[in-house]
Amino acid sequence: MRMPAPIRLRELIRTIRTARTQAEEREMIQKECAAIRSSFREEDNTYRCRNVAKLLYMHMLGYPAHFGQLECLKLIASQKFTDKRIGYLGAMLLLDERQDVHLLMTNCIKNDLNHSTQYVQGLALCTLGCMGSSEMCRDLAGEVEKLLKTSNSYLRKKAALCAVHVIRKVPELMEMFLPATKNLLNEKNHGNLIGTFSDNSSSQLVPQLVRILKNLIMSGYSPEHDVSGISDPFLQVRILRLLRILGRNDDDSSEAMNDILAQVATNTETSKNVGNAILYETVLTIMDIKSESGLRVLAINILGRFLLNNDKNIRYVALTSLLKTVQTDHNAVQRHRSTIVDCLKDLDVSIKRRAMELSFALVNGNNVRGMMKELLYFLDSCEPEFKADCASGIFLAAEKYAPSKRWHIDTIMRVLTTAGSYVRDDAVPNLIQLITNSVEMHAYTVQRLYKAILGDYSQQPLVQVASWCIGEYGDLLVSGQCEEEEPIQVTEDEVLDILESVLISNMSASVTRGYALTAIMKLSTRFTCTVNRIKKVVSIYGSSIDVELQQRAVEYNILKSATFLLSTGIPSITAYNKNGLKIDFSFERSNTNPSVTVITIQASNSTELDMTDFVFQAAVPKTFQLQLLSPSSSVIPAFNSGTITQVIKVLNPQKQQLRMRIKLTYNHKGSAMQDLAEVNNFPPQSWQ
Structure with a gap:
């Protein structure tokens, strides 16, 4: 007994949309799946195509449809185009290279690649380019290459895209497609050109690519390819990306494309998003190849104009691109410093973060005061998630470019006062x-x-x-x-x-x-x-x-x-003892200022004659301050019968080890005497 004809896809969609709850929808899906399973068991399944189409719709809704995989293979093997179309669509949705079932398709795809109808061949190319495994690509690469050389532009376009997938899966097959790829560059069909530029190309093709791009930007209005007044922006973007790859680390290729990049950068309309997309790709290409300095400045100026755009996405990509180029073109980016700083006030948190990172990259010894002022203001008003990174950036910049120690200390204290709880x-x-x-x-x-x-x-x-x-x-x-x-x-x-x-x-x-x-x-x-x-x-x-x-x-x-x-007692020392002259130092700390050490010198004479016109002089390093008071006398009596005393005050704010050089001048036995000495044995208590 034959089962009744299943409902059409349109009726199923209408029925499912009437469901008021998720449970009701689930019940409808389960009921229909049961009917489809029963239908698949029929040997003469007239409605297989309809049932697989309904399964694909259920798959799109998130319900399991794996039990229809083999039915897709049966549809692919059918001679009817409508069956093949649904079968290939189902294979692309329900199968992938992780499942062994897909290998069963290899022979069917090979047969269809050699089919007499271009649309059947197109279906096979689309499926292979979508989910072909490395094994399938290796087996079918020859058929794809043949179609890449065919005179049919419809098939050449699909074959070019399929070749991209084959090369990604099996890179060693790239050489097979290069001869055909060079011929495709002469295509008039833009779709074929886009497919061609998806492939790896040789730097020898740069002149051809430049010519194609020049024709695009110089050509008049073409309704077939015009998007917002720009001729085929998709193809232009593809060419620019390929030029970027070919010009990287290649002086000759970079020089050959400098002029056309300048033309694209100056002639592209920026009032529409399409033009901005092309300009963005142009900027990336200019910055990635070995371009002229003037061209790089032009690219950075384009990014500077992007910063003034109302579109947040454009502002964001401009900041990101400037951040990548700031190390190599620092001076050119500096010209847009005020605009970048203004982005710190943007409401979008992503733009704020990029602007903050770029602002820190722009800080140098010449602008550190102004930039830190803006960044400190930002730190004071920004969201909590920015404060830790902003504080760290200010610390690093202040340490590297601080114009003075006082400014450095003031800046760090300002950060601690504003965002102390967020610092490292x-x-x-x-x-x-x-x-x-x-x-x-x-x-x-x-x-x-x-x-x-x-x-x-x-x-x-x-x-x-x-x-x-x-x-x-x-x-x-x-x-x-x-x-x-x-x-x-x-x-x-x-x-x-x-x-x-x-x-x-x-x-x-x-x-x-x-x-x-x-x-x-x-x-x-x-x-x-x-x-x-x-x-x-x-x-x-x-x-x-x-x-x-x-x-x-x-x-x-x-x-x-x-x-x-x-203990506050500081031991005395003998600073000098020579030719009968002895100089002793005794120490005490000032009561008003602990950083001041008071040194009392005592000069004694053990010879048999007096020492007259005695003068004691002292010098200390620049980090100390010394005050030498008047001596008690200028005559040192003989036989240690008396002493001369003199007071020295030394200010030692750094608490560094005390060192002193002394000069002694006096008359003895009718001769003028003079001697120099260094005193380095001060007790630690005298200077700590």
């Missing part, structure tokens, strides 16, 4: 090292940091640097020695107040509290009026639940109790 972990030690090496900026830096964290502990890296700096240079803060800006009056108690606030703040991390506690302990050697308060604070944290803080506090208490380690 190494930002804190790097800034500490920068401050340490900038001796002349110690007073300025500690004052700026002190004011920066007053009442605001939200930016933890900033608080950590400030705590370290206050602990290291708190004496400079209290003494008000800042010359770079108006000094502020700060007492020892106020300094301790802010460090204690950091310790108890809920916003302070464990690491930050560690910085603050260490800073307080350091101040015990620099402050004199608050030593007892410091001891009390440190003792409190000896029982902290934070193990790190507890350990630090206990260790600091032990150090504090070891009074012999904190």
Whole structure:
């Protein structure tokens, strides 16, 4: 008994569209699939073509249709064109090279490639070019090559595209197609030319390609190929891409295409997106080949115009392309710096990111101040996901191009104030090292940091640097020695107040509290009026639940109790002892400024005659400041019966090892005496 005729594809589509729910649609599909399966079991299946078409529609909706694969092969073997068309379409959709079933098609495709009807041959070429495996391509490459040489332009176009797929699957077959490819360049049919340019071509073809491209841009209106007033933009793009490949690292080929690239760049209309697409490909080609410098500047200017386009996609590709070329054509890209910086204010996050990356690439020693000003403004207003990368970029640029140490420190502090919570972990030690090496900026830096964290502990890296700096240079803060800006009056108690606030703040991390506690302990050697308060604070944290803080506090208490380690006595030294003249140095620290060492010299004479007109002179390295007070006398009595004393004050803000050169002048036994000596054995307590 024959089954009733199945419903047509159009009726199936109409029925499925009436489904109100996904479940209802699924039920309809399952019912129809069952009917199709039953129909496939019939030996004389008149409606196989209709059923496979319906299966393809179900496949497009996302439902399984693999059980129709063999039916596709049966349709391909049919002599009816309508059956072959659906069969090949089904093969392209339901089969791929991972399934062994597709190998069964090889013989059918070979027969159809040799068919007398061009449309059947076209179906076979399309299928082979779409899903042919390496085995199929190797077996059928000969038939494709024959069709590539046929006089039928319809078949040549499809054969050229199929040849591309064959070469991609089996690269060693490329030589087979090269002779036919050269002939295709003389084609009048644009479709054939596009297919030809998909293939690998020799650099010897550059003149031919240049001629074809020139004809395209110089030709008049052609309704068959015109798109928005431009003659066949698809073919132009293909030619430009091929020229880019052929001109790469080839001086002769690049020179041959310079003129035509300049013509395309200057004659292409930019009011339509089609023209922008061609210009973009032109720019990529110019930048990729060994083009002339003037042509490269023209390409970068085109990208600069793209930055002013209302289309976000065009602006984005312009920024991306400029980023790739900025290293090789830095000066040309610099001319568009203001436009690039304006893109930082764009609402599109992708454009913002590209503009930020390009802005950092444009920073150099000449524009670092202006660019950093714009980037700091961007850092202040940008979304959180940009802050980490932007802060890192500013750090690197400031380190590389900083015009002065003060500017460098101010910039880093501005970043920490604006986006401190987003900076990398190494930002804190790097800034500490920068401050340490900038001796002349110690007073300025500690004052700026002190004011920066007053009442605001939200930016933890900033608080950590400030705590370290206050602990290291708190004496400079209290003494008000800042010359770079108006000094502020700060007492020892106020300094301790802010460090204690950091310790108890809920916003302070464990690491930050560690910085603050260490800073307080350091101040015990620099402050004199608050030593007892410091001891009390440190003792409190000896029982902290934070193990790190507890350990630090206990260790600091032990150090504090070891009074012999904190002894203020500085041993004396003998600086000179020669020809009966002996010079001794004794030391003490200034009460008003711990960076000042007071040296008292004592000169004695062990000979039998007095030494008269005695003059002591001293010199120190440039990093020190020396003040030599008047001596007590100019005569050193004989037999060690008396001494001359003189006071030297040495300012050592960097706490570097003290070195001194001395010059001694006096009269003895009727002769004028003079001697030079170097003193390098100062005790560490005198300069640390």
